[in-house]
Amino acid sequence: MTHEFSLAHLTTLSCTPPELVDIAARAGYDYVSIRMTPVTAEEEHYQLVTDRKLMKETKARLADTGILVLDVELIRLDPLTEPESCLGFLEAGAELGAKGVIAQLPDPDRKRATDRFARLCDLAAPFNLTINLEFPSWTQTPDLKAAVDVLRAVDKDNAGVLVDTLHFDRSRSSLELLRQLPGSWFNFIHLCDAPAKHPDSVEGVIHTARADRYYPGEGGIDIKQILDSVPTVPFSLEIPNDRRIKRYGRLEYARRALEASRRFFADRDNCHNDQKSRILMAVNQ
Known part of the structure; x- marks a missing residue:
């Protein structure tokens, strides 16, 4: 089976958008996932919304390389943010x-957050953009169930749920619930691995998410079961790891992340084929 991969900006966040496109092209990715708003005060802000020069350069690199943009992030509808401002x-x-577009709802008022998410979906529809709700465990939409409640309430054709394998694991979300969801809700998946043991603090969870993720198959997250529960969609490799970036450099690290992910899927597909063969042999005996 052929899989499509995007280089998520958080994996090499020190890159400008044009640099991200170049790295993705040289490393062999299909897409990039660009961060257009900062999540922390320390992050660089790549102001594609207002910087026409940066926008023009980024579009030129996309055209030159053939790389496509899978998604942009991040819209965080906190208590002070109205969707129209986005x-x-x-x-x-x-x-x-x-x-x-990736969106989060860090708002304790669930009714207000749900209403704003619905309005954001309506605003995005004329641009043919899906709005994909992410559920980091430290936010007020802390797990898959909370995200599903929002999507069911808004009932918008362009609303989706973003499964990040790290956030799914750390939030102890339900595989049974995941299997019940409409396939149309899934537009892409954030793929990574991490240690099986959950950190003891929110700070530890956030540190892993931002600076210490592993390549698929290296850690203790049951990625195979998660992926077996959802449709086949593009995978955005969000695998920030400060130690490895420092060791390999941004391009080589991105290349290794893609290589490891392809190897993970090759092993998974071979395992599935072996299981099918054993079933067929048992049936024919």
């Missing part, structure tokens, strides 16, 4: 040719 973000994402 219109410029949506316009910039559409200009880049993005397929989707």
Whole structure:
């Protein structure tokens, strides 16, 4: 089976968007996933929404390399943020040719958060953008069930759920629930691995998420069961690891991340084929 891969910006966050595109092309990716708003005060802010020079350069690199934009991030609808304030973000994402937007709902008022998510979906629809709700365990939408409640309440055609294998594991979300969801809700998946043992603090969970993820198959997350529960969609490799970036450099690290992910899927597909062969042999005996 052929799989498509995107280089998530968090994996090499020190790159500008044009540099991210170049690295993705040289390493062999199909897409990039671009961060257009900072998540922390320490992050570099790549202002594609307002910086026309940066936008023009990024689009030129995309055209030159053939790399596509899978998604842009991040819209965080906190208590002070109205969806209408994100219109410029949506316009910039559409200009880049993005397929989707990542959103989070760090708002304790669930009714307000759900209403704003619905309005964001409506604003994104004319741009042919999906809005994909992510559920980091430290936010007010802390697990798959909370995200599903929002999607069911808004009932929008362009609303989706973003499964990040790390967040799914750390939130102890339900595989049974995951298997019950409509296939149309899944537009892409964040793929990574991490130690099986959960950190003892929120700070530890966030540190792993931002700076110490592993390549698929290296850690203790049951990635295979997660992926067996969802449709086949593109995989955005969000695998930040400060130690390895320092050791290998950004390009080589991105290349190794893709190589490890392809190897993981080759092993998984071979395992599935072996299981099918054993079943057929048993039936024919």
